[in-house]
Amino acid sequence: MISGLLAATGLHSQVYAQGAGQAAPKAQVGVVELHPQSVAVTAKLSGRTVASLDAEVRPQVGGIIEERLFKEGSEVKAGEILYRIDDDAYQATYDSAVAALTRAEAALPSAQTKLERYEELISQNAVAKQDLDDARATLAQAKADVASAKANVQTAKINLDRTKIRAPIAGRIESSSLSVGALVTASQTTALTTIRQLDPINVDLTQSSTNLLNLRKAVREGRVKLTGDNVQVRLDLETGEEYPLTGHLEFSEAYVDPTTGTYTLRAEFPNPDRLLLPGMYVQAAVEEGIAQNSYLVPQRAVTRNARGEPIAFFLGQDGKVDERILEVNGNVGNNWLVSEGISDGERLIVEGTLFVKAGQEATGTLVTINETTGEVESRGDAVTNQGEKTN
Incomplete structure (x- = not known):
């Protein structure tokens, strides 16, 4: 045996x-x-993918949805029109504001001319000083009317433009919660749809505070040299395969969760093929530093x-x-x-x-x-x- x-x-x-x-x-x-060598010190951390930008689309004016202009699940560009709201009432308000501005501007030259004529006559005592003051007040009122009318035109134009609901960011758009013909209100709680930017995509990782303290101790003792600001991150997917593109560390929170004793790090990865989707579980290898004059001992020994x-x-x-x-x-x-x-x-x-x-x-x-x-x-x-x- x-x-x-x-x-x-x-x-x-x-x-x-x-x-x-x-x-x-x-x-x-x-x-x-x-033999001693310089070894990259990596931390294996678990986390989940998160969209780099996430925007819920809501109407800013009320009305009936007249048209939906996007395909659900497609990529949209920032500023692209997603919905059209019936704009007849807003167009009428805008036209009325433009007309009021025209009327206010028409009164301005007459008030200006009257004031100039009174200023010439006052030196000849041909008009009373009260008449001159009234002319000045009339001109000031005419200018104020023009400024107010311009503001009304701008407000009406903004509301008219908001009948075209545009994409606030570029990304992949989800399904629409309302169909054509539905009534919407300004700043309603129900989002019409959601847009998520998937390239690049973020990965939120959790690290224990103990590991952080151990790393800082190793740095103080000279056993580990930090790699600098551009910290590289590699990713393993749920299937066990390695994600082909390398990411980099964006930031780490300056807060430790008292319940779990962990803090969050965020890494950013390019995602041109949309292989990574928000919510995926991943394992990440974060390069924390370089251990100089260290030895790699096979685990089998x-x-x-x-x-x-x-x-x-x-x-x-x-x-x-x-x-x-x-x-x-x-x-x-x-x-x-x-x-x-x-x-x-x-x-x-x-x-x-x-x-x-x-x-x-x-x-x-x-x-x-x-x-x-x-x-x-x-x-x-x-x-x-x-x-x-x-x-």
Whole structure:
């Protein structure tokens, strides 16, 4: 049973013979050499997609809907006419205001001429000063009438234009809640339809305040260097496939929800094919910074001791196995990110860990780990106890 278990590992590992005076050959293990590198620190966050702009369309004047000019579910442009309201009454009001303005403007030249004539005659004492004051008042009143009439024309024009209900933003328009012939009122509570801008689209993500504090601590201690203002974000869809376009972080809220202990971050993604729709659940990888002089330790090589601490086995230069507790700072793909406790060139045991223990002598063979699957991909040269490769 033991030999079958050993064979399943793919190595020629041996156990010590139980007979007196007999010792089995050194155990053979697969190792990888670890070297420090700069690693992008990413946070895996969950969230939902949200339209970048969302506008409910409501009438600003009352009347009967005479025409609907859009196709439900289509893309509309900002300013495009969506509905027409019967405008006969508003047209009449506008025409009346224009006529009143014309009448007010017609009275202005006469008042101006009368004042000028009285100003000439007053020096000759040909008119009373009261008549001059009345002429000035008449001119001022005529000018005020013109200004008031212009304001009435402008108001009537605004209301007339509002009988054409236009799209406030560009985007995809939803179904219409009312049909042609329905009566609408100004600023009614029921929206006629809704327009959502889907390109670009936003993704609202939640992050724990604990992770934020840990990141800031790592930055203060120099273990992580922030990537700057242009933080890149990658997205995984509900199907597990990766969204092909990269987004960027827009902002993070300066408020932590006291109930959940989380705060919200918003990322923006291009969405030219409308693959992302509002309300979708997504997983996002947010690049928080760069961990310098760090090591990527394959997860397959790490187990936990009785206290729950992550441990790994290393093959020392003397050929003996060393058990070590790791300080893990997160995961990157199929690797754990470790910034302390490992030296450049050390050999980590990634295969055969079940058959070795601390202080035992072993012979190592260099192996290659597939970064996608985390499994051993190939085996190469054996290494001597001094760390030199042998063919």
